[in-house]
Amino acid sequence: MLQLPSLETLNMGAALPAISIAAWACILLLIDLWIPKDRKILTVYLAAGNLVFAFIANLLVFNQSGDSFMGMYVADQFSGVMNLIIIGTALLSIVLSFDYLKRVGIERGEYYVLVLFVTAGAMFMAAANDLILIFVALELLSIPLYVLSAFRAPDIRSEEAGMKYFLLGAFASAFLVFGGAMVYGATGTTNLNEIAASAGMIIASNSSTSLFLLLGAALLLVGLGFKVAAVPFHEWTPDVYEGAPTPVTAFMSVAAKLGGFGSLLRILVVGMSAVTMTAGEPAVWQNVVAILAGLTMIVGNIVALSQANIKRMLAYSSIANAGYILMAVAAAGSPGLANEATRGALVYMLAYMFTNMGAFAVVIAVERANGGADLEHFVGLGKARPMLAIMMVVFMMSLTGIPLTGGFIGKALVFATTLNAGLVWLAIIGVLTSVVSAYYYVRVIVNMFLRDAEASTEEATPGYSTGVQWVAAVALGGTVLLGVLPTLITVLTDRVSLVASITP
Amino acid sequence: MLEITPNTIAFLVFALLSVGGALGVVVSTNLIHGALFLIVSLFGGAGLFVLLAAPFMAAVQILVYIGAIAILIIFAVMLTRSMTSLSEIFNRQWWISAIVAVVMLGLLLVGAILPVWGPSGTNAMLPVSDAVGTTVDLGIALVDGNQFVLPFEVASLLLTAAMIGAIVIARDNE
Numbered sequence: 001m002l003q004l005p006s007l008e009t010l011n012m013g014a015a016l017p018a019i020s021i022a023a024w025a026c027i028l029l030l031i032d033l034w035i036p037k038d039r040k041i042l043t044v045y046l047a048a049g050n051l052v053f054a055f056i057a058n059l060l061v062f063n064q065s066g067d068s069f070m071g072m073y074v075a076d077q078f079s080g081v082m083n084l085i086i087i088g089t090a091l092l093s094i095v096l097s098f099d100y101l102k103r104v105g106i107e108r109g110e111y112y113v114l115v116l117f118v119t120a121g122a123m124f125m126a127a128a129n130d131l132i133l134i135f136v137a138l139e140l141l142s143i144p145l146y147v148l149s150a151f152r153a154p155d156i157r158s159e160e161a162g163m164k165y166f167l168l169g170a171f172a173s174a175f176l177v178f179g180g181a182m183v184y185g186a187t188g189t190t191n192l193n194e195i196a197a198s199a200g201m202i203i204a205s206n207s208s209t210s211l212f213l214l215l216g217a218a219l220l221l222v223g224l225g226f227k228v229a230a231v232p233f234h235e236w237t238p239d240v241y242e243g244a245p246t247p248v249t250a251f252m253s254v255a256a257k258l259g260g261f262g263s264l265l266r267i268l269v270v271g272m273s274a275v276t277m278t279a280g281e282p283a284v285w286q287n288v289v290a291i292l293a294g295l296t297m298i299v300g301n302i303v304a305l306s307q308a309n310i311k312r313m314l315a316y317s318s319i320a321n322a323g324y325i326l327m328a329v330a331a332a333g334s335p336g337l338a339n340e341a342t343r344g345a346l347v348y349m350l351a352y353m354f355t356n357m358g359a360f361a362v363v364i365a366v367e368r369a370n371g372g373a374d375l376e377h378f379v380g381l382g383k384a385r386p387m388l389a390i391m392m393v394v395f396m397m398s399l400t401g402i403p404l405t406g407g408f409i410g411k412a413l414v415f416a417t418t419l420n421a422g423l424v425w426l427a428i429i430g431v432l433t434s435v436v437s438a439y440y441y442v443r444v445i446v447n448m449f450l451r452d453a454e455a456s457t458e459e460a461t462p463g464y465s466t467g468v469q470w471v472a473a474v475a476l477g478g479t480v481l482l483g484v485l486p487t488l489i490t491v492l493t494d495r496v497s498l499v500a501s502i503t504p
Numbered sequence: 505m506l507e508i509t510p511n512t513i514a515f516l517v518f519a520l521l522s523v524g525g526a527l528g529v530v531v532s533t534n535l536i537h538g539a540l541f542l543i544v545s546l547f548g549g550a551g552l553f554v555l556l557a558a559p560f561m562a563a564v565q566i567l568v569y570i571g572a573i574a575i576l577i578i579f580a581v582m583l584t585r586s587m588t589s590l591s592e593i594f595n596r597q598w599w600i601s602a603i604v605a606v607v608m609l610g611l612l613l614v615g616a617i618l619p620v621w622g623p624s625g626t627n628a629m630l631p632v633s634d635a636v637g638t639t640v641d642l643g644i645a646l647v648d649g650n651q652f653v654l655p656f657e658v659a660s661l662l663l664t665a666a667m668i669g670a671i672v673i674a675r676d677n678e
Binding site: 026154 | 650658662665668
């Protein structure tokens with residue numbers, strides 16, 4: 001019969017950060033009804049306050065590792081670090097959104113509620129230790145994002161973005177569910193630890209069951225590859241990123257990747273690392289992921305070269321960045337390297353979060369001041385708004401991976417672990433595509449400083465609001481700090497060990 | 505020889521509903537009628553599930569297939585008004601459907617008669633697995649802290665979010 005478990009046996013405290021955000025999203029939905037239309041900033045404060053609470057709660061439970069909900073939810077240092085990055089992303093994008101929503105005239109309380117739902121979904125994804133929870137959390141992450149993409153609804157591009165994202169996203173979800181069903185059929189369980197326990201046996205038995213397991217793993221990879229915008233599942237990215245409201249683009253370019261890679265690392269490293277042809281060899285999925293990573297870096301960086309719209313360019317740049325993170329995922333397939341690779345990926349994602357949020361903050365400011373986000377709108381920015389332009393320079397340098405920025409540390413760690421895994425060809429592709437990427441990142445800098453605007457921007461409209469200013473400054477601080485003092489974050493990530501969580 | 509028990513009568517009724525409904529879907533020229541016949545056919549299928557001692561499957565059949573999918577089809581037909589009455593039963597792709605239907609029927613017949621996919625005939629009375637799952641077990645599993653309470657709650661959150669999203673998109677802008 002049903003026995004009511006106590007809070008202690010459920011170990012709910014470990015899942016507190018994610019639960020508090022999910023619960024507060026529901027409450028905020030009700031509170032928002034009583035907030036008058038001209039004072040929606042209260043909703044922003046309430047949402048941001050909740051995120052700050054969750055951030056602190058997450059720091060408090062950081063070292064308290066353990067299962068919650070009987071192995072459904074794993075609160076270890078990996079989800080701890082992921083949660084910090086995810087909450088940071090949500091906080092920055094909420095601050096970024098308020099001014100934008102007001103300017104465009106789509107100021108509605110539901111926006112922040114949906115952002116909180118996405119945040120909770122991403123956190124559940126990073127901590128999920130069960131295929132069922134991974135799927136449900138993925139949907140909790142995705143569905144509000146579809147809505148947010150179409151939030152500027154009468155605007156045709158925003159509607160198109162939402163519709164495209166929704167249709168292709170639903171398609172990808174089907175792959176994920178089907179993959180989960182295959183894996184369940186092969187192993188008889190959806191729990192990742194139990195999958196890991198039986199996967200080795202299944203592969204060793206060399207029966208037809210192993211085919212189902214491999215097919216299932218491949219389909220899971222397709223479903224999550226779509227979420228993180230890896231080639232060849234990336235086709236939706238530029239259109240959606242361009243059409244969605246810019247703060248939403250900033251948010252989803254980071255949040256969806258975080259959730260996707262969180263789950264991907266857990267599925268592949270925790271659940272599938274025993275899937276090897278002969279014991280001691282790298283896992284069979286390593287080559288597949290490595291090829292995906294290579295393709296993603298090549299296609300993302302090369303197509304980005306020809307983009308004239310900064311939002312589209314950043315979309316391809318985000319595809320390329322997914323490739324660099326996939327490199328670390330591939331490296332995690334080598335025995336003994338899983339933890340090092342995971343740490344590298346975490347640092348990379350943190351650096352990417354700061355850099356990307358900052359770059360989008362600048363794009364929002366330029367959109368507001370110059371009326372668009374084409375490369376042309378950045379011409380002469382160095383003279384008109386030197387501070388903004390200098391910030392953008394740092395973000396572009398960080399995306400390229402130039403030393404003293406966070407992007408460099410992330411890339412250095414990822415390349416190092418790829419070399420340790422023996423994937424030299426992949427590391428070479430990574431370095432070469434980084435060099436290629438410098439071209440289009442530097443082009444932005446050139447446009448800002450070395451070209452003068454034909455029409456002088458005399459009447460300097462207030463370029464950016466305090467919110468955008470703050471986000472850009474925080475992102476700048478984070479990017480530079482991470483680049484100069486990487487120990488600040490490696491102190492946290494060095495405790496991350498995904499593999500240790502296999503032994504219950 | 506077939507003995508007439510209440511079970512047999514019920515089976516015949518449900519089978520008739522199922523097959524007759526399916527036939528109605530295929531031959532009716534009015535798409536609305538076709539969709540209604542589909543409901544009849546699905547209902548027959550639900551009855552067969554009851555006879556097979558799978559009440560949960562029967563409930564799902566009614567809730568999901570009749571309650572959601574068939575209604576969705578009717579809505580779709582009503583929204584595309586020009587399609588409601590057709591003059592032809594056959595269209596150019598009829599042979600594709602015919603091939604698929606014949607192959608499906610063949611596979612099912614083979615599966616029912618020959619023991620290719622496990623025991624058939626009287627041996628089919630053997631349960632597939634020893635674990636007997638009932639609707640009660642399923643319900644408990646969904647809210648049990650040891651099992652699936654967290655995905656269940658996250659799924660409810662998800663539905664809330666989806667509903668809010670639908671309203672946000674559909675609502676007129678002031």
